[in-house]
Amino acid sequence: MEMNSFNFLDYVWFTLVESDRSLGDFEMLASAKNTRGILFMLLSMAAFALGDIFIKISGSFLSPAQIMFVLIISGLIIFAVIAMIKGENLKDARAFTPVLLVRYFAEMIGLMAMIMSLTKVPLPIVGAVTQASPILVAIGAVIFLREFISWRRWTSISIGFIGVLLVIQPGKESFDYPVIWPLVALVAFSVRDLVTRLTPPDISSASVATFTMASALPFTAAWVLFNGEMFLPLEINWKIVFCMAIFGSVGYLFLVSSLRAGELSAIMPFRYSRIVFLLILSVLVFGEIPSLSMLIGSALIIMSGVYIIWRGRVVALRLNQKQVHQLKF
Numbered sequence: 120m121e122m123n124s125f126n127f128l129d130y131v132w133f134t135l136v137e138s139d140r141s142l143g144d145f146e147m148l149a150s151a152k153n154t155r156g157i158l159f160m161l162l163s164m165a166a167f168a169l170g171d172i173f174i175k176i177s178g179s180f181l182s183p184a185q186i187m188f189v190l191i192i193s194g195l196i197i198f199a200v201i202a203m204i205k206g207e208n209l210k211d212a213r214a215f216t217p218v219l220l221v222r223y224f225a226e227m228i229g230l231m232a233m234i235m236s237l238t239k240v241p242l243p244i245v246g247a248v249t250q251a252s253p254i255l256v257a258i259g260a261v262i263f264l265r266e267f268i269s270w271r272r273w274t275s276i277s278i279g280f281i282g283v284l285l286v287i288q289p290g291k292e293s294f295d296y297p298v299i300w301p302l303v304a305l306v307a308f309s310v311r312d313l314v315t316r317l318t319p320p321d322i323s324s325a326s327v328a329t330f331t332m333a334s335a336l337p338f339t340a341a342w343v344l345f346n347g348e349m350f351l352p353l354e355i356n357w358k359i360v361f362c363m364a365i366f367g368s369v370g371y372l373f374l375v376s377s378l379r380a381g382e383l384s385a386i387m388p389f390r391y392s393r394i395v396f397l398l399i400l401s402v403l404v405f406g407e408i409p410s411l412s413m414l415i416g417s418a419l420i421i422m423s424g425v426y427i428i429w430r431g432r433v434v435a436l437r438l439n440q441k442q443v444h445q446l447k448f
Contacts, residue, residue, distance in 0.1 A: 156386040159377035164389070166370030168396035171237055171245070172404055173363035178238035180356060184342040186234050186363075188350055191339045193364035194371075195332035201372075202325040213319055214330045222314045222327075223334040229307030230335070231342075232300045239297040243409040246397035247286045247417040248301035250390065253424045254279040255309035263313065272430050279423030285416030324375045388425040 177186055202209055213219065236245045254276050260266040268276075287298045318327065343350055377386055394417050401407040409417075 153385040156377045157389050159373045160386050160389040161392055163370045163373035163377055164393035165396050166366045166373060168246070168393055168400055170363060170366035170370055171242060171397060172400050173359055173366060174234060174237045175242065175405070177356070177359050177363055180352065180354060181360075182343075182346060182348055183231070183234045183238055184339065184346050185348060185351065186238070187231060187335075188339045188343050189360055189364060190230070190234075190367060191332050191335050194368060195329065195336065197364075197368045198325050198328040198332060198371075202323070202329050205323065205325060207323050207326045209326060209329060211322065211326065213322065214326075216319075218314055218317045219327070219330065220334075222311055222318065223331050225307045225311040225314065226331050227335040227338055229304050229311060232304035232307060235297070236300040236304055240301060241407045241409075242397045242401035242405065243394075243407060243413055243417070244286055244298060245301050245304075246394045247413065247420055248283055248298075249304050249308065250394055251279055251283050251305055251420050251424065252309045252312055253387075253427050254283075254420075255305065256312050257427050259309060259313040260316075269430070272427055275423045275426040275430070278419050279427075282416040282419030282423060285412045285419065288412060328371065387428045391421045391424060394421065 174186060174190075177189075181189070199209065233245075233249065236249070257268060257272060257276055261268050287302070340350070398409055398417070401409075
């Protein structure tokens with residue numbers, strides 16, 4: 120059995136030796152893989168939520184441009200090292216194809232908007248709005264990839280948008296305009312996820328992450344210089360900066376491991392645990408108490424996203440069964 124040269128989390132969990140197995144064995148194996156994938160997804164979302172906390176704290180001594188510079192530099196180093204350990208090609212000419220260039224740009228805008236959100240908007244709002252990306256991805260798949268969506272999923276999409284409106288409350292007299300930043304992050308990350316479907320499958324996640332960080336570095340450096348700031352100020356809390364960088368990278372590694380561990384339909388709904396983690400941490404660390412409308416809106420976003428993921432899986436299974444039936448006859 121061919122094993123990934125840097126799949127440490129899989130190796131720690133268990134080593135799979137191929138042999139003749141019964142159907143029951145395969146079902147048990149699939150269940151174990153899904154359980155492992157769900158655990159990794161929960162750990163990933165917890166790490167991202169903790170990283171968001173440290174980004175918000177670092178906003179007291181770093182500007183958004185400086186925060187982004189730290190995250191880009193640390194991410195570039197960590198992901199490049201991982202790619203080299205795995206023996207991946209970091210000189211792949213396909214790194215400059217139009218599809219990947221669009222992905223880099225969307226990731227860069229999304230990261231910038233996410234940092235602006237975390238430093239200026241309450242955490243529960245940021246978490247709820249940015250986790251609505253499956254809703255926009257579904258719409259984008261209809262417009263750009265010509266995918267068909269049933270009335271059931273359109274209904275779920277509508278419910279998700281109602282949830283977003285309940286969270287940001289645009290008609291409120293005291294509307295907080297920085298809340299637009301989470302919406303920008305939502306759109307950018309949705310574009311990234313949509314374009315990722317068109318990315319060559321043989322380019323690994325670590326390589327794509329490295330290319331993304333490298334492409335964002337010039338923009339980030341220019342942003343810092345345009346603001347007339349130092350890349351790193353003299354007075355800096357290195358413990359906070361270290362935690363901010365590490366939790367973000369660890370979250371990404373757990374995320375990649377979770378997506379490769381089992382079935383996406385079983386694993387992806389647990390990405391919404393990030394909303395729960397952020398709600399808890401925002402109360403414990405910053406004393407940010409979510410309003411009733413925010414809680415209802417978050418619940419609608421979670422239910423809508425989980426249904427879209429589940430329904431997409433059901434449609435895919437039916438299509439596969441139909442294709443198999445056609446091949447037999």
